Amino acid sequence: MRYNEKQLQALSRQPAEMAAELGMRGPKKGSVVKRRLVKLVVNFLFYFRTDEAEPIGALVLEHCRVNREEPSGFSITFVEDTERKYHFQCCSENQCQEWIEALRRASYEFMRRSLVFYRNEIQKMTGKDPLEQFGISEETRFQLSSLKA
Numbered sequence: 584m585r586y587n588e589k590q591l592q593a594l595s596r597q598p599a600e601m602a603a604e605l606g607m608r609g610p611k612k613g614s615v616v617k618r619r620l621v622k623l624v625v626n627f628l629f630y631f632r633t634d635e636a637e638p639i640g641a642l643v644l645e646h647c648r649v650n651r652e653e654p655s656g657f658s659i660t661f662v663e664d665t666e667r668k669y670h671f672q673c674c675s676e677n678q679c680q681e682w683i684e685a686l687r688r689a690s691y692e693f694m695r696r697s698l699v700f701y702r703n704e705i706q707k708m709t710g711k712d713p714l715e716q717f718g719i720s721e722e723t724r725f726q727l728s729s730l731k732a
Contacts, residue, residue, distance in 0.1 A: 595622065595629045595638045601685050604633060606656075606672030616672060626689045628659070642669065649686045655679045659686070 599622045607619040607630060620631040622638075626645060629638040646662040654676050660668045673679040687693065705713045 591627075591641060592637060594624055594627060595631075595641070597624050599624050600689070601682065603673070603678065603682075605682075606670075608670040610667045610669060616670070621671065623685055623689060626691055628686070628689075644686060644689045645691060647690070649683050651679065651683060657683050657686075 602620065602622040604618055605621045606616040607621065608614050608616045618633055619639075620633055622629045622631070626643060628642040628644055630640050630642075631638050642659060644659075648660050648662070650658050650660070652658045652670060655674065655678070656670060656672045657679055658668050658670050671682070673682060702713055705711075
């Protein structure tokens with residue numbers, strides 16, 4: 584994926600949906616758990632050294648799976664590269680569950696499915712397409728049939 588480093592850094596400074604200091608272990612063999620400030624902004628999971636303002640890395644939360652690994656830990660793996668697995672350790676089971684839920688809701692795919700679902704529900708209840716009021720053309724609308732089945 585192509586990205587502009589300055590824009591990515593600017594995004595990392597935006598208000599976070601969630602942020603906490605977590606234990607983190609990367610996908611490299613022999614990697615050890617390190618304390619990192621982890622910050623969720625839209626569909627990016629930024630991680631920082633605890634004493635630095637600039638991120639040392641970011642994960643784009645698309646085409647990935649978030650799984651509970653232990654009572655207070657979870658992992659993120661990517662569909663195209665299942666060997667690339669990041670482990671995170673939280674302070675409690677409750678904090679772990681909050682992170683898992685937030686990360687699962689963060690992807691564009693999830694947001695799009697939610698939009699299509701609620702658009703369908705509103706259309707069933709009112710008989711009108713809720714996007715019509717915004718003047719969105721037929722060509723640019725999310726297609727209702729694309730996610731059915």
